[in-house]
Amino acid sequence: MLSPYDFYELCVTEPTRVIPFLLAAHAHNPRTLREDFSGSAALARAWAASHATRRAIAVDLDPAPLKRARARRVRTIEADCETCTARADIIAATNFPIGYHHTRRDLLRYLKSARASLNRRGILVFDLYGGRDAFTPGKIIQLLRAPKQKPWSGELIEYTFEQREANPLTARVTDALHFKAWPARTKMPTRPGAKQPDPTINIPNAFTYDWRLWSIPELHDALTEAGFTTIDVHSRLGDAIDNEGRVLLNPASSADDLDENWVVYVVARK
Secondary structure, three states: OOOOOHHHHOOOOOOHHHHHHHHHHHOOOOEEEOOOOOOHHHHHHHHHHOOOEEEEEEEOOHHHHHHHHHOOEEEEEOOOOOOOOEEEEEEEEEEEEEEOOOOHHHHHHHHHHHHHHHEEEEEEEEEEEEOOOOOEEEEEEEEEEOOOOOOOOOOOOEEEEEEEEEEEOOOEEEEEEEEEEEEEOEEEEEEEEOOOOOOOOOEEEEEEEEEEOOHHHHHHHHHHHHHHHHHHEEEEOOOEEEEOOOOOOOOOOOOOHHOOOEEEEEEEOO
16 A cells, blocks of 8 residues: 655655765765654655665654664664754755744754764765745646556656745745546546546645745854855756766856856755
């Protein structure tokens, strides 16, 4: 039976793209990754599986998704990320969990704690979204094909990211993720307005979030106050790959490097 976490990992997480970025951003052969707000710890599991010398730590308050995180060289910690002291070369908080911190005081508490937990040359990496439509309610709908490997059988998947509420006066948003699935041979109608066949799996509100959308300058100031020495903003996970397969990074330097609606990765060095 497919669970909401199966859909989340298929539609939302991108560990195979994120790991080369993390390696390039750290640049000093990191071994230990700590995934904060890890949920089912897709990134932590992929990191540990990517090389025999690497290990990962998955941190989350919810014990249910952490059950999926049990894997070779992966340690799970059921705890508040603000108080976790497990040390790592990289601390990653991806898929926008920096927005769980609704006040600057809470944000600073987390940033200072994360910095204290980083090893020498360690980096904190998180992503955020913003831009022209950041505080506009609406939906982004994607159709994708699941792989033919467990737990999937080539299903047709509809993934909806809904921004249900948005208040620019408080910078708070309410977002929800919805998933539908149809058997592998299903064909969607191409005529506009035509009715879709009934899905075999329908999971509305699979995950909901109450986030604060921090701006890039707000986060830069908070990271500086927390003691980080270098802060880079990346609008892409990689600009090119060299002859040895290493990702080359080019931090954003002006507004021209950002799309009208953007997702960026912030890399803060201890």
